[in-house]
Amino acid sequence: MSVISEEGVRGESVFKDISADDEDSQPTEIESMCMNCHQNGTTRLLLTKIPFFKEIIVSSFSCDNCDWANTETQSAGRIQDQGVCYTLKVQCKQDLNREVVKAECATTRIPELDFEIPPFTQKGSLSTVEGLIDRAVAGLEQDQPARKATDPEVANKIDEFIEKLRQLKDVEDEFTVVIEDPSGNSFVENPVAPQKDEALTVSRFDRTVQQDIQLGIRADDDLEREPDSNTVEAMRNEVLVFNTNCPECDAPASTNMKLVQIPHFKEVVIMATNCDSCGHRTNEVKSGGATEELGTKITLHITDPSDMTRDVLKSETCAICIPELEFELGMAVVGGKFTTLEGLLKDIKDLIVAKNPFVTGDSGVTNRLQKLREFGEKLDKIVTGEMTVHFILDDPAGNSYLQNVYAPDPDPEMTVEKYTRSFEQNEDLGLNDMRTEGYQEEK
Structure with a gap:
């Protein structure tokens, strides 16, 4: 050993x-x-x-x-700040081969069969969509011999349901697989990365108090409390330091937190962690205000290398799109960041290309690997000014920002649109009372 x-x-x-x-x-x-x-x-x-x-x-x-x-x-990692919900439309047999990581605390549902696997009833698994179905069948078959002896009618109904589960693998009809994980540590593969997966929807949500208790990160008698006004005022005037552990090597480290006012925008919370042992560094940004009444869509036409120095605040609820590359990155994938446009593009490249083990080693598929390398090269050309593209920040919460270098005058290369969130976007943000749709442009 x-x-x-x-x-x-x-x-x-x-x-x-x-x-x-x-x-x-x-x-x-x-x-x-x-x-x-x-x-x-x-x-x-x-x-x-x-x-x-x-x-x-x-x-x-x-x-x-x-x-x-x-x-x-x-x-073996930390519980994420928000839970995650993957909704996959299985349309062909290739979708059955998607890699799936399902945490022990995740709930799995197949709505078409009114079937649900509750949390903490299965161990965590690294499998495929087909593997999830096979595991569900094996679980239902486990006690069938005893049921047939004691309650044949129930056993026959379970046999019929097992047959329905097996028929899903023929994909004669489209069906849906939903994995909802309050820990945020489950994952469903996007086989067309870095492009948007039309069959897969990923949303983030805030955990309930009961979910925090189930995950062991909140005591049973720990009630939610409002922040003290004196504490908030102190945060505005100083850098607060918290003792923590490095997410890479688990060595003792410290996290610095500061409330910062961004010019022509709003107040944000910046959190940075530096590890002296392994050199790992992280930074995260969260909006210091509430969700805005309208969403914000910012479109920048990148025409010059100097655009790379623009400040960018990307909230956790903001999606990124580069139409010329047919690239779309959903909300919360990169996380909240306050950086430059160059820094954000490099973070995207690291996430999609450099730190994606599913396309390297045994998991690498030649065509997919070549495709991602070409995508990384195009991002490099954007940074060096060899390629002009449109860079879009779409934040339904209205908490993202891209610097206007011509302020207070209008920026000829940038447009900002305010729009009313759709019902689905309000669902993702936990705002179920606003159900209207439509755009109205802010000139």
């Missing part, structure tokens, strides 16, 4: 990217009791990274005595 050393924890991360070329990345083997025959079997543990899912622990048990086997995954 291998041991994780203190140097490994405080220095290089013990969670490795999946790669067929890394011969040193071997699983840890532990002799453990088989829960089926109660003889000794072997448990294998592998600490690895899954894109958009942070770190996970993959465990596999096998018994040579009775041939029983079991696999599961557990999240």
Whole structure:
């Protein structure tokens, strides 16, 4: 059995990217009791990274005595600030091969069959859409012999439902798979990245108090309290420092938080974490105000390299679109950021190209890999001024901002539109009382 050393924890991360070329990345083997025959079997543990899912622990048990086997995954990363909901329209058999990471606390639904797998009833898994269906079938079949002996009528109804689940894999009719995860750590693959996936909808939501309690991040008697006005005033006048742990190496680190007033815009909260042990740095921006009455769509025609120095505030609810590249990035994928346009484009390149293990190593598909490399090269050309494009920030909450370098005069290369949110956008923002649609342009 291998041991994780203190140097490994405080220095290089013990969670490795999946790669067929890394011969040193071997699983840890532990002799453990088989829960089926109660003889000794072997448990294998592998600490690895899954894109958009942070770190996970993959465990596999096998018994040579009775041939029983079991696999599961557990999240080793932090619980995200918001929950996530993936809604996938399965339209063809290729959709059954999409990679799916389902956390233990996630709820899985197939609305067409009125079927739901509640949270904490299955272990976390790294599978495919077809694998989710097979696992549901196996769970329903598990106690069928006992049901047929005690209640044949119920057993027959379950057999009929199992057959309906199996027929889904033929994809004769379109059906929907919904994965709702309050921890924010589940994931469904977009096979056409970096383009928008028309069959997949991703939305973020704020957890309820009950969900916080279920995840163990809130005590049963911890009630929501309003912030003290003196505390808010203190935040405006100083940098607040909180002790935390590095999300990469788990070493002790500090997070700095400051309320900042952006000229010609509003107040925002900037949070930055620096790790002295591994050098990891993160920054995150959250709006200091409420959701605006109207959404904001900002369109900038990038014509000169000097545009790269413009300040950008991208909130968590803001989507990014570059029509010339047929590229669209949904809300909360990059997170809230206050940076320059160049910095935001580099973050997008890192997310889509450099830090996407699904298109490298064993997971790499030649055509997809070449496609993403070409996309990264086009982003580089935009940064250097070799390619002119339209850069669009679409924020239904109205909390994003792009610097007007001609202020207070109008910017000839930038337009700002205010629009009334759709019902679906209000649903994503948790605003269910506003149901009108339409745009009105702010000149």
